[in-house]
Amino acid sequence: MATDLTQARLLTGGEAIVEAMCQIDPDVVPVYPITPQTPIIQGYAKAIADGRAHGEMVNVESEHSAMSAAIAAAVAGARTMTATSSQGLALMAEVVYIAASMRAPVVMTLGNRALSGPINIHCDHSDSMLIRDSGAIQLFAESAQEAYDLTVLAPRLAEHPDVLLPVIVCVDGFTLTHSAEPVELLDGEQVRGFVGEYRIPHPLLDLATPTTQGPFAMPDYYFELRRQQAAAIEGSLAVCAALGEELGELTGRRLAAVEPYRLDGARRALVCLGSTAGTAKDAVDEARDDGEEVGLLRVCSYRPFPAVAVRESLADVDEVIVLDRADSPGGSPPLAVEVAYAAGPVRSHVYGLGGRDLHPADLRGIFAGDAGHYVGLRGGEPCPA
Amino acid sequence: MGGLKAWTELEPGGIVVRDEAVQPRTGGWRTGLRPDADLELCVDCLLCWLYCPDSAVRLDGSAFAGFDLDQCKGCELCAAVCPTGAIEMVRDGD
Amino acid sequence: MSRLKALVREEHGTPPLRGGHSLCQGCGIPMVVRTVLDSIEGPKVVVSATGCLEVATTRFPTTAWNVPWLHLAFENAAAGASGVEAAYRALRRRGGLPQDDELTIVAFAGDGGTYDIGLQALSGALERGHRFVFVCYDNEAYMNTGIQRSSATPFGAATTTSPAGSVSFGKLQQRKDLTAIAAAHAIPYAAQSAAGPHWQDLSVKAERAAKADGPAFLNVLADCPLGWGHEAHVSPSIVDGAVESCFWPLYEIDHGEWRLTYRPPEKRPVEPWLRSQKRFAHLFAPEAEGMLDEIQQRVDADWARLVERCGG
Numbered sequence: 001m002a003t004d005l006t007q008a009r010l011l012t013g014g015e016a017i018v019e020a021m022c023q024i025d026p027d028v029v030p031v032y033p034i035t036p037q038t039p040i041i042q043g044y045a046k047a048i049a050d051g052r053a054h055g056e057m058v059n060v061e062s063e064h065s066a067m068s069a070a071i072a073a074a075v076a077g078a079r080t081m082t083a084t085s086s087q088g089l090a091l092m093a094e095v096v097y098i099a100a101s102m103r104a105p106v107v108m109t110l111g112n113r114a115l116s117g118p119i120n121i122h123c124d125h126s127d128s129m130l131i132r133d134s135g136a137i138q139l140f141a142e143s144a145q146e147a148y149d150l151t152v153l154a155p156r157l158a159e160h161p162d163v164l165l166p167v168i169v170c171v172d173g174f175t176l177t178h179s180a181e182p183v184e185l186l187d188g189e190q191v192r193g194f195v196g197e198y199r200i201p202h203p204l205l206d207l208a209t210p211t212t213q214g215p216f217a218m219p220d221y222y223f224e225l226r227r228q229q230a231a232a233i234e235g236s237l238a239v240c241a242a243l244g245e246e247l248g249e250l251t252g253r254r255l256a257a258v259e260p261y262r263l264d265g266a267r268r269a270l271v272c273l274g275s276t277a278g279t280a281k282d283a284v285d286e287a288r289d290d291g292e293e294v295g296l297l298r299v300c301s302y303r304p305f306p307a308v309a310v311r312e313s314l315a316d317v318d319e320v321i322v323l324d325r326a327d328s329p330g331g332s333p334p335l336a337v338e339v340a341y342a343a344g345p346v347r348s349h350v351y352g353l354g355g356r357d358l359h360p361a362d363l364r365g366i367f368a369g370d371a372g373h374y375v376g377l378r379g380g381e382p383c384p385a
Numbered sequence: 386m387g388g389l390k391a392w393t394e395l396e397p398g399g400i401v402v403r404d405e406a407v408q409p410r411t412g413g414w415r416t417g418l419r420p421d422a423d424l425e426l427c428v429d430c431l432l433c434w435l436y437c438p439d440s441a442v443r444l445d446g447s448a449f450a451g452f453d454l455d456q457c458k459g460c461e462l463c464a465a466v467c468p469t470g471a472i473e474m475v476r477d478g479d
Numbered sequence: 480m481s482r483l484k485a486l487v488r489e490e491h492g493t494p495p496l497r498g499g500h501s502l503c504q505g506c507g508i509p510m511v512v513r514t515v516l517d518s519i520e521g522p523k524v525v526v527s528a529t530g531c532l533e534v535a536t537t538r539f540p541t542t543a544w545n546v547p548w549l550h551l552a553f554e555n556a557a558a559g560a561s562g563v564e565a566a567y568r569a570l571r572r573r574g575g576l577p578q579d580d581e582l583t584i585v586a587f588a589g590d591g592g593t594y595d596i597g598l599q600a601l602s603g604a605l606e607r608g609h610r611f612v613f614v615c616y617d618n619e620a621y622m623n624t625g626i627q628r629s630s631a632t633p634f635g636a637a638t639t640t641s642p643a644g645s646v647s648f649g650k651l652q653q654r655k656d657l658t659a660i661a662a663a664h665a666i667p668y669a670a671q672s673a674a675g676p677h678w679q680d681l682s683v684k685a686e687r688a689a690k691a692d693g694p695a696f697l698n699v700l701a702d703c704p705l706g707w708g709h710e711a712h713v714s715p716s717i718v719d720g721a722v723e724s725c726f727w728p729l730y731e732i733d734h735g736e737w738r739l740t741y742r743p744p745e746k747r748p749v750e751p752w753l754r755s756q757k758r759f760a761h762l763f764a765p766e767a768e769g770m771l772d773e774i775q776q777r778v779d780a781d782w783a784r785l786v787e788r789c790g791g
């Protein structure tokens with residue numbers, strides 16, 4: 001994913017997302033503040049105050065109301081965006097499921113942050129995992145550049161007639177939201193051209209065709225309505241691939257559900273989500289320099305999970321090592337489970353909960369087989385089998 | 386009501402377009418009585434029309450035009466509020 | 480033209496809420512809904528909270544609604560209405576709507592979805608000044624889930640979670656004064672009303688609410704034959720009894736000015752009204768001694784305070 005440094009600006013992921021929002025210029029933005037999403041909503045508010053964005057920003061009184069108002073605006077017929085993190089996502093979790101089942105194409109930035117308790121404002125992926133079954137699409141950015149690119153992609157994906165689902169762009173809290181990186185922006189015309197007009201099949205505000213939206217369903221129909229929704233997210237993989245290509249023509253950077261890195265000839269491969277991939281790529285390079293045949297598969301689309309692409313990418317790898325930045329106490333970590341189901345047995349590690357950094361030394365230990373299941377934990381850990 | 390639809394035949398999101406919606410009938414809720422209006426006593430005050438919880442009073446312009454027995458649940462509110470006693474509950478089927 | 484004929488005309492032959500729903504025989508809610516919606520000129524969009532009205536009227540794939548209608552969840556009718564309103568403003572501003580009519584957004588919620596779980600979203604929407612009408616159909620308990628107590632349930636009323644037994648006798652807390660809470664948000668219009676025999680009061684208030692330049696709140700008594708314990712066809716007299724005994728006064732707060740819209744010619748004692756409903760039957764047993772007096776005293780005190788607030 002090459003950013004042309006001669007064209008790039010130095011922007012944090014949060015700032016880059018604000019730029020994307022100004023260019024997309026959504027109609028309605030209901031938001032509630034929570035660290036580390038705050039620079040995004042603050043930046044957007046300033047953009048409105050300066051006339052760079054023209055949406056109705058609704059400063060609601062909780063995240064639950066943010067997603068509620070967002071669904072209502074989206075089904076009413078307005079392009080709608082919002083943002084949250086951690087506890088905010090937990091509070092609105094009920095309504096995220098409803099957004100997906102009502103097929104509301106809301107675009108949301110999720111500044112990935114650890115779930116309480118204890119309360120912690122730093123990065124991990126537990127918030128994403130809380131709503132993994134909600135039916136919302138979740139795409140993970142590796143860099144501030146990708147945070148921008150995915151945000152530009154998101155409305156087209158969400159609003160596609162075969163999709164019509166909420167799209168959540170996941171950006172690691174602080175690491176991406178608050179850290180400055182080179183980001184190449186498209187110009188406003190290009191974004192407007194790519195994103196296009198907002199169109200949904202049955203806007204609530206189409207008074208000539210009254211609709212009832214948000215039904216009550218008995219056992220005779222709930223199952224069928226859910227199946228229809230599942231079909232939409234399954235089909236969105238292909239739509240996302242096509243849109244990733246199309247956007248790639250504009251940016252020079254093709255977005256894809258998975259990104260293989262030096263997997264050719266790799267005997268062992270890491271699998272991970274988000275910004276950790278950046279560190280992992282360095283670790284892979286270092287190991288390769290030492291003659292180790294290792295590689296990385298970065299997963300960008302966590303939901304829908306690109307099982308076929310994962311299986312195919314890892315087909316010739318002897319040992320798959322999955323790094324999860326979330327845990328499922330009493331069960332198996334969420335990314336490991338998906339990869340194992342798609343591609344066979346894996347070695348699983350949990351790292352970075354509550355913002356604990358993962359260092360190149362940790363990755364060296366992981367490659368060497370010295371790292372505990374919970375990486376870098378004080379108190380010692382048995383190594384996974 | 387026709388047969389139940391397959392998942393492939395449903396509107397995304399379970400949206401119901403009014404003009405295509407299934408319309409149930411609740412006249413079967415009655416337990417033996419139905420309203421009957423004596424048009425000689427009726428003064429078209431329209432209170433029965435407003436009070437009916439099932440929108441089962443038909444109008445012709447702003448004149449009383451009968452009961453929709455497909456929807457009437459037999460709650461007797463129309464008979465209770467009629468100011469002229471024009472509405473009586475009689476045996477269903479009569 | 481009489482007010483009732485104006486309501487008929489507003490329907491244009493198509494009621495906003497038609498029959499074929501599964502609300503109980505004699506339910507007090509539909510009259511509230513139709514009176515309110517028919518008293519508002521022009522197109523309407525309805526947002527409903529989870530509850531009797533929503534569940535009974537929209538079992539997929541049916542609908543009893545002839546107007547555009549939206550349901551999200553239990554606590555967020557006001558947040559949903561806020562979203563629709565923001566969308567409406569945004570689309571109107573950029574010429575994105577197929578029609579130019581002035582739309583009225585009306586949210587309906589029961590007392591549960593207003594006083595309790597819905598209070599946060601309501602407060603937020605009122606504070607932000609969205610232009611919409613929020614109507615609480617207050618039947619004084621969580622009726623849809625089986626008659627559980629809410630903060631709108633009157634002191635002494637039996638519900639399934641505040642039952643009358645041998646050592647306690649119904650709800651032990653007083654009702655919350657939600658109309659005053661709404662008014663405290665300094666919105667242009669808030670009012671308390673009832674359907675039944677006082678439907679004209681409700682109709683006038685619905686009209687005013689829709690014309691308010693900002694949020695409007697209507698707290699409307701809706702009787703529940705099943706939950707209150709009375710025959711459906713005596714509903715009009717039950718609603719009447721609540722108003723005439725000053726248990727449920729009718730008033731409005733128009734740009735901060737409090738005004739009684741109905742003063743009973745004769746303030747009736749509350750006891751006969753309590754006697755008319757099974758939910759209060761236990762109050763007449765010797766074990767519940769003192770509760771009846773407490774109810775009457777509280778009604779008297781609240782009424783006196785309201786009258787004073789309304790200028791005597």
